[in-house]
Amino acid sequence: MVFGDEFNKLSDDFVDRRQWRYDPPESLTSVGMTYARRLELTSPSNPFHLERGGVLETLVVEYEAYGELSSDGCNAILVTHALSGDAHAAGWDGEARRRDRQWRLRRPGWWDGMIGPGKPLDTNRFFIICANVIGSCYGTTGPASINPATGKPYGLRFPEVTVGDWVCMEAMLLDRLGIDQLYAVCGGSLGGQQALEWALRFPDRVGKCLVLASGPKLPTQGVGFNAVGRHAILHDPYFRGGDYYGHAEQPRHGLAVARMLAHITYQSGKQMDSRFGRKLQEESLKKGWYEVEYAVESYLNHQGRAFVERFDANSYLYMTKAMDHYDAAGAWGDGDLWQACKRVKAEMLVATFSTDWLYPPEESSLFVKALLANRIPVTYVKIDSIYGHDAFLLEVERVGRMLRAFLLSPMPSRRTRVPESGGGL
């Protein structure tokens, strides 16, 4: 096992650990060891039709769930993951060793600070589900899956996916789990786009909708960064038009560059100044003047290298495209956000972070105004944080307090009662 003392040695040096709450699996506030579940949502007579025209004859979804579904089925919260996330939102991956995902042994689920007994998404009270999205590389059918028509991995022949497709898939999964109504849907960044799409596409199925560090569409600057990342991948000579599976050489450098530049957009300038400034990297690693010199370069290189070990270049293309395409106003209001927001029946939480420049607070205030103009109950929070876009992952304390308060507030409009705590803490 790698917990306890061993954990400190193994854990990622680059993570500011004060910001993370690493609950070892034996802790009373951890959901413990988790095991992903897989479910086939399609049948030969009932394939999955995608928004942009494609069809998947086989769609397997990988998801995790924590806590117990109450007898009335009214305590379910769907947590939606972001670009590089997956279904493993909390606890410690019981299958990591078997699958040789080293990075998963080193840290718990991506929102472990939020989800667990007594935590803001309290598993004593709520039944939490998190599903991996279509096109990802973490278990749900994606470009690395075998195309039944050819017996080979799809690669770029995998159909184009959208945030809407993900939400439809999540709705099918909930149907299969017998969950009609969600107490809440909650996500940050690309996960926030999914949460919002839930409130728009299935207004009658969502009680509370929590949109963190996200909005009705990605600002153009973010689309530009995504485009540069894709460009780096598509022009990596080892990309081979997406058919690199099984080859010794992979489009590692293209994917690493995409991740490195995206990673800068997840942080604030202030944070980078205070954390790195011009701190030098250890001398021993520098070979030539043009090589890594500053700690910030070494950090970004590390981010690139680590990402390449755990992510698939094709998935990066599909998922960033879905992020770029998402446009709530276009899809539901003919370009008019005010019109689109008419559909919402959920109680909304829109949370932004002062230094998030990927989804800046100013953009979100337009969204909040559109909700208010439709008399939708909305709570708007702008959290003062140095952590930029990633604050929704890193500001555990403040985000946690906000989520707890919003989730436990009564919903007079829906007459849904707040689930009781099942016990424990």
Add this chain to the structure above:
Amino acid sequence: MVFGDEFNKLSDDFVDRRQWRYDPPESLTSVGMTYARRLELTSPSNPFHLERGGVLETLVVEYEAYGELSSDGCNAILVTHALSGDAHAAGWDGEARRRDRQWRLRRPGWWDGMIGPGKPLDTNRFFIICANVIGSCYGTTGPASINPATGKPYGLRFPEVTVGDWVCMEAMLLDRLGIDQLYAVCGGSLGGQQALEWALRFPDRVGKCLVLASGPKLPTQGVGFNAVGRHAILHDPYFRGGDYYGHAEQPRHGLAVARMLAHITYQSGKQMDSRFGRKLQEESLKKGWYEVEYAVESYLNHQGRAFVERFDANSYLYMTKAMDHYDAAGAWGDGDLWQACKRVKAEMLVATFSTDWLYPPEESSLFVKALLANRIPVTYVKIDSIYGHDAFLLEVERVGRMLRAFLLSPMPSRRTRVPESGGGL
């Protein structure tokens, strides 16, 4: 000739032409056709010693000059160029056709809106010099130059250069031109670092120092973006350790990616939203779903492609490194900016742009405070602009007014008179 009507057809579609003042060479406010001058600054007994330890036995500088040096030699202004700039600051390159630099036929010098008879840097009044920096690919000795020791291009064996080296080279050039005192030194971005370094290194030679969209050091976020750009170049399989000259395959994709991402940092998010939003690229150019779809992607691709035609990947490495290394406080104040500013004797202009997030206005205000604390006469201007970092190039009207006013204000502290206009306008 390509001017007049032809010009409109040839000119770059992507440039918002309302923002540019394209003076054809026959215009009364253009400096007309220009011809670069070259000067060897070294001799076998007198090589150029660089700050970081290298030596150049041969250093040839390419520069341009506009206007006439007055008999007392007191009307010289040195204009310093930015990362992708060169000595051709104004007018139309008379050698462009001969050298087959197509892009130079399409647009005049990079600051043509500022420099010319009657313009803010008025060539009827001032003698304007702009020199290409060491390590560049536009005429001054750089990594593509022949290494006299081997008879082959230097590549990465070219010595490391700094902003300080550039300023020393510029000082040598002025010595050779018989210019002891600069009326002013003026630059934006990396050129602003040079202007500031002039005021610190040669305080007695500078009357006025104009630092635009720049500062005592590049914030860490910019260092991070530069590092990602270099990473893309260094890991392009055609880079071959910098010895790609003469090969059919060049590190084009690495350099294009570096430029594309840098180009995003030169613009503001607001500008990208208002200019592009989700406008689609023309259908005909799209081959697969993963290819260029939005106008913003097409624009960035264009920027990447165009840059590769005109810039050298090795030069990009050298020049971004110089930009990252520049640290006025470290070099002149032992890390203390206040201490460093003690050296300044010039009248300072510090100009920032409201949406410049590469050199944000907040950073510059610390610099201005350090100058004020030393009782240095300083004018601080924050120009409200949507154009982000590139506003120093694009806000021709407002930047022009500011430069004119600052340059023509008397300098009681130095008892230097403002040069009279030589005639014309």
